Amino acid sequence: MSLLKLENVTKKFGGLTAVSDIGLTVEQGQIYSLIGPNGAGKTTLFNLVSSIFPVTSGRIFFDEKDITEVPTHALASLGIARTFQNLAVFKHETVVNNILVGLHSHLKADPFSAAVFWGRARNEEIRARERAEEIIEFLEIEELRDLPVGTLSYGQQKRVELGRALAVRPKLLLLDEMVSGMNQEEREEIGRFVLDLKEELGMTVFMVEHDMGIVMDISDHVCVMNHGAKIAEGTPDEVSNNSDVIDAYLGSRRKSA
């Protein structure tokens, strides 16, 4: 069953076509990787899916529903969460509070009951806090929970950002260059978390990634973009032997006589 489906999605910034007529389908339970050289339009495509920019043309479907016009803040309650390419944590807040922000769409307290903080509102906060602790445990960041995120290392901040996205309890998780700037050990850990998400929680993961090691190791399906257009897709093996892909990354061999 398809969870996310893009049909002829195009995005133009003035005269520049950043994403050109992309169609792709992410199946339920897949780890789907989107790769391509710098400036290929991968992050723009993510921003279109999460409604940060409006599409110029084309439709986006999630769970059979048309979400092309749905505003960004309404996507979390539908079950879409994302991380950002450059850290987008709330850096003055503690790890726990960052993760609790991810639970926002699951909490219901209105301003009045929040101000009184008694009964239902308090119970809801307690449950939210328990849920946040589960995520902290899953990501193995117990000892960091009360530290302001801004004081943590880059890899730890990325992990908090992943935790915040998990708190949304998404059906579809969008990961934008999760392991860039990490060392080998941190990369492997993140790769393991992503596999756990798929295998233990049945989550569907759609990721933009530059790290070919991770892409080839854990992806079920790979899509390659270049200059805003899709140039290939298939299993990791198929893609890595595709001549267009090799051309895009390494340049084409001069055809000499």
Place this chain on the structure above:
Amino acid sequence: MRTGHFKESTGQLIALTDNPTTKAWVAALVVALLAAPLLLGAYELGLLVTVLIAVVGGVGLNLLTGTTGLISLGQAGFLAVGAYGNAVLMVDYGWPVWLSLPAGGVISALISLLVGIPSLRLKGLYLAITTLAFSFIVSHIILYAEPITRGPNGIFVSGAEIFGFNVQKGPPLYFLTLFVSVAVVLLALNLQRSRLGRAWLAIRDHDIAARAMGIDLTRYKLLAFMISSFIVGLAGGLISLQIRFINIDVFGLILSIEALAIIILGGLGSIAGAILGAIFLTLLPEVIRIAFNLVLEPGSSFYSTYVYEIRGVVYGFVIVAFLRFKPDGLIGLWRDSKKFWSNWPLAY
């Protein structure tokens, strides 16, 4: 030796405090505040009322500027709306003060939508200028809406009674102010540990990520504007009760700047900081006065002649000194000294 403070349930984790020492100090503070009218003279009690009103205003502004990151230079406008709302409803329409005071806050909250909606996409300096313009508009409207506000003549506020007590002077005014300020502080503390408070912090730190987490920026920014202006409107109403005569000169630009100074000196985003800042800035002129009286020979009129100049210079100097040496304000100073003593004699 105390080795740590352990929690046994999630309820304890989200409690405002479960630390017995903190609880004991808060209890002592409550007793001291309740006993204050017995211990203090009329002048000191009046000063304490001023401090408490500054606490209300500071906590209100802190929700908007400290927590949500929306800089407002229009606090004088919201104070004026709250004060005039309370005064007009009470004096001209005969509303009892327990109704007209919150009504002044509600009017202030509704008016804040007029600033909030057009400035939703503004941040930083642009929002500061917009809110500044708003406070000028408010003072002009008050000046020219003579049938309601009596324009330049101002309003004498009198006859505020609760349970038969005149709440415009002495202990009754003090207890009313104390009640409002304690209620506002508790409300703000609760909001800050709820999903609203976290949504505001998220908007302050990274608004795109906040949207991706399901936070509707429009809704939460407007809520911040409304709740903050409601609280500031309450402070305005209390001012009108305390000074008993309001006109537009009371709510000048300097008041907005003092409000910002309170939360910056206290420590942005912290409620305890806003309280400390309010105490500090309200008592600073007193300290200056006492200091000058000690230094100057008796009978010298130097201080009384130049009181505004001296105050201005010292205010400016204190703010510059804080921004340079302690940008996280009094609350930062407090945290550092706590750390110092708990680690002593080690450096860290």
